[in-house]
Amino acid sequence: MRNNLQSPKPVILLNIDSLMSEPLEIATQTGRAPALKFLMENGQFIPNMVSSFPTMSVTIDSSLLTGTYADQHHVPGLNWFDHSRKEIINYGTGFRETFRLGVRRSVHNMLYRLNNEHLSSDVSTIYEELGNRGIPSASINSFVYRGNTPRRLQVPRLFSTLTRFEKGKWTSHTPPLFSLGLFSKLRPWGFTSQIAAGNYKYTARELRTLIRKNKLPAFTFCIFQDMDLRLHFKGPKDLKGITQIDREIQKTLNLYPSWEEALKRNIWMVMGDNGHSPTGSKHREFAIDLRKLLQTYRIARIERPVRKKDQLVVCVNQRMAYIYVLDKNLPLSAIIERLRNDRRLDVIACKKDDSIRIVSGMREGSLTFRPTGDYQDVYDQTWSIEGNPELLDLKVTSEKKLSYGDYPDALARVYSALHSHSGRFIVVNAKPGYEFKAQLTPAHLSGAAHGSLHRQESLVPLVIAGTTEQPTYPRLVDMKEFILRICSQQYRR
Numbered sequence: 001m002r003n004n005l006q007s008p009k010p011v012i013l014l015n016i017d018s019l020m021s022e023p024l025e026i027a028t029q030t031g032r033a034p035a036l037k038f039l040m041e042n043g044q045f046i047p048n049m050v051s052s053f054p055t056m057s058v059t060i061d062s063s064l065l066t067g068t069y070a071d072q073h074h075v076p077g078l079n080w081f082d083h084s085r086k087e088i089i090n091y092g093t094g095f096r097e098t099f100r101l102g103v104r105r106s107v108h109n110m111l112y113r114l115n116n117e118h119l120s121s122d123v124s125t126i127y128e129e130l131g132n133r134g135i136p137s138a139s140i141n142s143f144v145y146r147g148n149t150p151r152r153l154q155v156p157r158l159f160s161t162l163t164r165f166e167k168g169k170w171t172s173h174t175p176p177l178f179s180l181g182l183f184s185k186l187r188p189w190g191f192t193s194q195i196a197a198g199n200y201k202y203t204a205r206e207l208r209t210l211i212r213k214n215k216l217p218a219f220t221f222c223i224f225q226d227m228d229l230r231l232h233f234k235g236p237k238d239l240k241g242i243t244q245i246d247r248e249i250q251k252t253l254n255l256y257p258s259w260e261e262a263l264k265r266n267i268w269m270v271m272g273d274n275g276h277s278p279t280g281s282k283h284r285e286f287a288i289d290l291r292k293l294l295q296t297y298r299i300a301r302i303e304r305p306v307r308k309k310d311q312l313v314v315c316v317n318q319r320m321a322y323i324y325v326l327d328k329n330l331p332l333s334a335i336i337e338r339l340r341n342d343r344r345l346d347v348i349a350c351k352k353d354d355s356i357r358i359v360s361g362m363r364e365g366s367l368t369f370r371p372t373g374d375y376q377d378v379y380d381q382t383w384s385i386e387g388n389p390e391l392l393d394l395k396v397t398s399e400k401k402l403s404y405g406d407y408p409d410a411l412a413r414v415y416s417a418l419h420s421h422s423g424r425f426i427v428v429n430a431k432p433g434y435e436f437k438a439q440l441t442p443a444h445l446s447g448a449a450h451g452s453l454h455r456q457e458s459l460v461p462l463v464i465a466g467t468t469e470q471p472t473y474p475r476l477v478d479m480k481e482f483i484l485r486i487c488s489q490q491y492r493r
């Protein structure tokens, strides 16, 4: 299994949720994050990796692990409507909403259905592909974890009544090494105070256990889940979360005779998953109430099953929302006309025949596009486009070359959200500063929110240390190929 010439370097990918380039640079330049500074100075720093869309963790992690956008992996967001079952799927957006929807349902959705039903079986994860080649991997603290190894998981007895699993036990396929809060731990006596994911200290301790026991597999994916919540309340400029996590990375690097040695023995990568857009503080002005905007229609209520007479379902993902039109006699265009009168909506998208149509509450005209055509974008994808390119801030040259401004990789990402699941629906994005309010969605006032297509939340940093290799394009969707490339160069069967 080992390459004879020199021992292979395990890849350790640390996903610090909501890590953004600017605060990362400030933290490292002002002495608040020496470990991250060391990795940046001794590696490559890509400040503007493009995330997935919607910019919500489950969709992003699914893109990272499968190398596809939501049109292929089929995890449309934290909140969406399953047309075939007539059921709102929520993986746990916030305490209040989850409570309303039933903890039972969202725990079940998050822990079981996400990996075993929703994440498409037509795509494979990094763990599965490495497993097929006999190369081991590890997942620490990630809700998206599908691998090849059948594993019996159990909810602690205290919480077993919260789930739909019989006696709180279920089987999932995971990577060979797997850690997720109380359900499965690498350290037999490890403690976590949260039901599901553990905090940043938990993640770091689990990683250090693998290092200490000399058990690091070819690829380890670790998620630090704490910063996101902090930033929602403190706003995107908060640095304390970075400092706290950096301290854990220092302790991890300290397990080696020197930090240089840690780099000689491993490839370290640190990334963010989504950025944050600061939100305003006056509730009335900054929360867009879609129910109010569409109040002449009958909108399903989230706490009860969808009824025959419901015309619309609204599923909010903070600054992005899916609006489903259940009433077959109600044309999408009627809803879209209503929406485009609101100047707080910057990108409104729906399918039209085999194309995508974009309109906006802020700009005139429309833009229609579909995959393949004469226009070639910076990621070598080709498109047919017609109409006003300003609606997606596209820069078009006379040679029909396309590049992106405020909405990175917009064409592929909008296309992916509209093809992520079945049903008649519209995708809406709030302009920076605003977020959607749906029934009981937590509003992040005076803080920050994400979910939309805008660059504020779509561009994230990536630090790569211990190799000179790079992903082909600076996008999270290109990370899978990159990781498989460096693992298979080193680990041969």
Ligand SMILES: [Zn+2]
Residues within 6 Å of the ligand: 228, 229, 232, 450
């Ligand atoms: Zn968040």
